[in-house]
Amino acid sequence: MDTLNRKIINLLQAGFPLSEEPYLEVARHLGIEEQELLDRLSNLLDEKILSRFGPMYDAQKLGGAFSLVAVRVPEDDFDKVSEIVNSYPEVAHNYKRDHDYNMWYVLATDSPEKIDEVNSDIEKKIGMKVFNMPKLEEYYIGLRLPV
Amino acid sequence: MDMKVKYRLPSLPQQAVLDEQDQALITLIQTGLPLTPTPYADLAKQLNIDEKEVIQRIQDLNETKVIKRFGVVVRHHELGYRANAMTVWDIPDETVSELGLCMGQFDFVTLCYRRPRRLPDWPYNLFTMIHGKDRDDVLANIQLLAKRCDLDEIEHKVLFSTRRFKQRGAIYR
Incomplete structure (x- = not known):
């Protein structure tokens, strides 16, 4: 990735103007043409370097719920179990990690009650205990990495 | 940083x-x-x-913080942050907030949450997501964190990810 793309990403990770011509404002700040900024953003999205350009919501404020869930899956069963777990639309992501608790998935649902429902359903289907670990307190959400 | x-x-x-x-x-x-x-x-x-x-x-x-951030949402992996470790800490309940706030100040800590212990199986109550260019970079960041926030006595585990299955934003209706 070239220097200009890095500059664009670092600048826009910090926010975006709420003005009539926000792209023009940002482009001027970077010393480039508005059209170049629009083209570059569009390319970064197409290349999936950016997952989104816009708001990141607090799901809990919208009445939704998130939870992190851990499972101890025997190595031989891992593929089979992950296929079942990943088939749920409520599973936002799922990571395999090198620990006794080796499966870690995140549920995103539109209500807190739904978290327990989906987890019980998953437990029944995979025949293993799942450990629900919802967030109790949040100290920081940065997701702002210098590139 | x-x-x-x-x-x-x-x-x-x-x-x-x-x-x-x-x-x-x-x-x-x-x-x-x-x-x-x-x-x-x-x-x-x-x-x-x-x-x-x-x-x-x-x-x-x-x-009102319904929007937490407004701007670009990056994909870490595609930007060269190829390693991340969920690092979990077993911190006494009395000091967990103070130490959580300390850890949350660092750029390479992208998530810092308190979660319930699941005793006797799972004693850890503070979860941090630590990013780095590679595994050594992540481990160096964890050491730095331990030093700066005085975590030497705190039992912790580093869980590197070895496979990623899905990554999507939540959809709201």
Whole structure:
């Protein structure tokens, strides 16, 4: 990735103007043409370097719920179990990690009650205990990495 | 990298009061802002309200923290942050908030949450997501964190990810 793309990403990770011509404002700040900024953003999205350009919501404020869930899956069963777990639309992501608790998935649902429902359903289907670990307190959400 | 260690108060999310117009706006921009010279005017047209109102509503959603961040959302892996470790800590309940706030100050800590212990199986109550260019970089960051926040006595485990299955933003209705 070239220097200009890095500059664009670092600048826009910090926010975006709420003005009539926000792209023009940002482009001027970077010393480039508005059209170049629009083209570059569009390319970064197409290349999936950016997952989104816009708001990141607090799901809990919208009445939704998130939870992190851990499972101890025997190595031989891992593929089979992950296929079942990943088939749920409520599973936002799922990571395999090198620990006794080796499966870690995140549920995103539109209500807190739904978290327990989906987890019980998953437990029944995979025949293993799942450990629900919802967030109790949040100290920081940065997701702002210098590139 | 911001190395200053200062505390900020954690927020306790509660459901926000949103009217129909807010809901429509939230749904409309959840996949992204229009890449056009006048994105807010274009959204206004679609919602049948004026541009000033769109801007005001987004500003209010920012202020009430319904929108946590407004800008680009990056994919870590594609940007060269190829390693991440969920690092979990077993911290006495009396000091967990203080230490959590300390850890949350570092740029390479992208998530810092307190979660319930699941005794006797799982004793860890503080979860941090630590990023780095590679595994050594992640481990060096964890050492730095332990030193700066005085965590030497705290039992912790580093869980590197070895496979990623899905990554999507949540969809709101």
